[in-house]
Amino acid sequence: MKSPLTALAGYFALLSLFAVGGANAAIPEMHRMSVEVMHWMSDRQFADMFAISQVSPGPNVIIVTLIGYHVAGMVGAAVATAAMCGPTCLLAFFVSRTWDRVKGARWRMAIQTGLVPLSLGLIGASAFVLARSADHNIYAGLITAVTAVMAFFTRVNPLWVFGAAGVVGLTGWL
Amino acid sequence: MAAFGGALPWARRMIVEQRRWMTNEEFNETFALSQFLPGPNVINFSVVFGARFGGAAGAAVALAGLLGPPVVIVSALAVLYEHFGGVETLSQILAGITAAATGLLIAVVAKMATPMFLKRWNSAPVFALLAFTGVAVMQWPLPYVCLGLMPFSIAFAWFRR
Numbered sequence: 511m512k513s514p515l516t517a518l519a520g521y522f523a524l525l526s527l528f529a530v531g532g533a534n535a536a537i538p539e540m541h542r543m544s545v546e547v548m549h550w551m552s553d554r555q556f557a558d559m560f561a562i563s564q565v566s567p568g569p570n571v572i573i574v575t576l577i578g579y580h581v582a583g584m585v586g587a588a589v590a591t592a593a594m595c596g597p598t599c600l601l602a603f604f605v606s607r608t609w610d611r612v613k614g615a616r617w618r619m620a621i622q623t624g625l626v627p628l629s630l631g632l633i634g635a636s637a638f639v640l641a642r643s644a645d646h647n648i649y650a651g652l653i654t655a656v657t658a659v660m661a662f663f664t665r666v667n668p669l670w671v672f673g674a675a676g677v678v679g680l681t682g683w684l
Numbered sequence: 685m686a687a688f689g690g691a692l693p694w695a696r697r698m699i700v701e702q703r704r705w706m707t708n709e710e711f712n713e714t715f716a717l718s719q720f721l722p723g724p725n726v727i728n729f730s731v732v733f734g735a736r737f738g739g740a741a742g743a744a745v746a747l748a749g750l751l752g753p754p755v756v757i758v759s760a761l762a763v764l765y766e767h768f769g770g771v772e773t774l775s776q777i778l779a780g781i782t783a784a785a786t787g788l789l790i791a792v793v794a795k796m797a798t799p800m801f802l803k804r805w806n807s808a809p810v811f812a813l814l815a816f817t818g819v820a821v822m823q824w825p826l827p828y829v830c831l832g833l834m835p836f837s838i839a840f841a842w843f844r845r
Binding site: 555 | 716717718721724725726727728731735747750759765780782786789790791792793794795796809814815816817826830831833834838839842
């Protein structure tokens with residue numbers, strides 16, 4: 511049997527190289543792995559961790575720190591975070607040194623434009639998977655819908671929305 | 685470098701407007717690159733940005749500054765969650781936040797999709813839908829979906845000019 515730490519390290523290192531579109535694009539894969547394949551946590555726990563990562567300061571990718579801690583304590587948190595950031599950091603570092611030199615190259619444009627639809631599809635999938643975990647009833651669905659419309663048409667600070675939604679949650683309707 | 689709800693708007697204000705470390709174009713260029721690279725965008729951004737100023741050391745410092753404090757805070761939250769995650773009140777609040785965060789993500793998707801789906805004779809929506817279907821509906825592993833679609837998506841972008 512693989513130790514949880516090796517599983518965390520290998521899994522997040524691989525994921526970091528395929529998360530086209532950032533941490534939010536990787537949510538479905540993290541969910542599939544943590545809940546369905548490895549049975550590290552329940553659907554509800556995953557949704558909770560997503561919520562915590564959204565209201566915490568800093569980049570959204572720190573959901574991997576939460577998952578890592580849940581699986582293997584502080585060492586797990588450190589391993590998961592390093593694995594998720596390490597490979598992509600090295601890649602970013604080396605690409606950034608050559609990228610400026612190939613500014614007008616056709617293949618650069620092709621890669622850049624070719625990856626946009628993939629990241630859109632993946633982030634869409636994240637929204638779908640989260641909605642399935644979070645929106646168990648009409649009230650939760652309503653919060654999601656209202657937030658979506660509001661964020662699409664206005665530039666409201668997410669923290670206010672989270673605060674309000676948390677208070678609604680306190681009523682116990684969700 | 686603590687920033688709520690995504691660090692980028694905040695980063696732009698500091699880097700371009702206050703400290704004048706970069707021009708607006710340089711910032712956009714760096715941002716585009718960090719978005720296209722796989723992995724967390726903000727992390728990529730800090731590495732590319734740091735590398736531009738101080739090479740490998742600059743990248744390491746920028747990364748540590750961006751990631752250090754949030755990781756400490758979130759580790760503390762992780763400990764608290766393991767203790768109090770079963771408390772009904774907490775899980776009610778978190779349920780509300782998850783529902784709202786999902787809504788925000790839908791808005792992001794809608795904003796990204798609008799220009800793409802309005803353009804005619806464009807292969808991009810097809811690839812977006814295929815990626816969505818593969819991951820969300822079929823629940824295939826992300827690396828397979830990406831490896832399967834990437835060559836075609838890039839090839840279409842190459843020939844459509």
